[in-house]
Amino acid sequence: MGVIRIGTRGSPLALAQAHETRFQLMQAHSLDENQFEIVVINTTGDRILNQPLAEIGGKGLFTFEIEEALQAENIDLAVHSMKDLPAILPKGLDIAANLQREDARDAFVSLTAKSLHDLPHGAVLGSSSVRRTAQALRIRPDLETVQFRGNVQTRMRKLDEGVATCTFLAVAGLNRLGMARHISAIMEMDEMLPAVAQGAIGIEIKISNHRARTLVEAVHHQTTGDAIICERAFLATLEGSCRTPIAGHATISGKTISFRGQILSLDGKQSSEVALQGPIEDAAAIGNEAALRATAQQQIYS
Secondary structure, eight states, rough: OOEEEEEEOHHHHHHHHHHHHHHHHHHHOOHHHHHEEEEEOOHHHHHHHHHHHHTTTGGGTTHHHHHHHHHTTTSSEEEEEEEESSSSSOOEEEEEEEEOOOOOOEEEEEEEEEEEEGGGGTTTTEOHHHHHHHHHHOOOOTOOEEOSEEEEHHHHHHHHHTTEEEEEEHHHHHHHHHHHGOOOOOOOOTTTTTOOOTTTTEEETTTTOHHHHHHHTTTTTTTHHHHHHHHHHHHHTTOOTEEEEEEEEEETTTTTEEEEEEEETSSOOOEEEEEEEEGGHHHHOOOHHHHHHHHHHHHOOO
């Protein structure tokens, strides 16, 4: 077996996820570290930090160059935060495995407040996420908001510089970076439903690369994969992007999958919410039906 090339973004979190994927593949196949190469790919989303994602092309800006490298067979597999992936993948590519999901919740992070409710009137929220902003404004409509892009370390620095009073980050990312100490409060899902696929790592391959599929299927976590299928079906049916505040999360108990989904207005004043459950084998159909019901609610309220 030749060297296995793992494509990734270059942020500390992306590298931590690539290293975790490499470790799990090493364990599953009794391979040495020198049998892998971590290939860092600079994406458009990493280069352009002074504009909202919605204005420059959306989530695909974090994956386009990596997926080009997959298509050209310059890498064998790509490691992504699943929440960064557009609802529809490019033709010829597939998510062949998901690692076991981390904590999917959002973390409230502030240097001065212990929770969202403790913020003073008119405090400034820094976030690049329209979902988190809308959900926060639904709870605290008095907040001011500013764009807050960059990796976890950059956002923490901006808090320290006083650009904003608070921000939200994924608990999963902070855990993977060993930075959980910065969490002021964890947002429970009844207050802030997470982004679709938040906390999950996906391994993307070229469909024609059978060697890569065999390699990564050994580390696939089935329960996580089933939940992600449901959540991404919800997103795909909504044709969701980073321009629309969308949240969705699925849990599995025994042979039953339970899903909650939410669509919000940008200011958080309107929200359509839906909850469905059914057998795991219907995961995609449940996500699809949830999207149709949420859309119907949204049309009634608008």
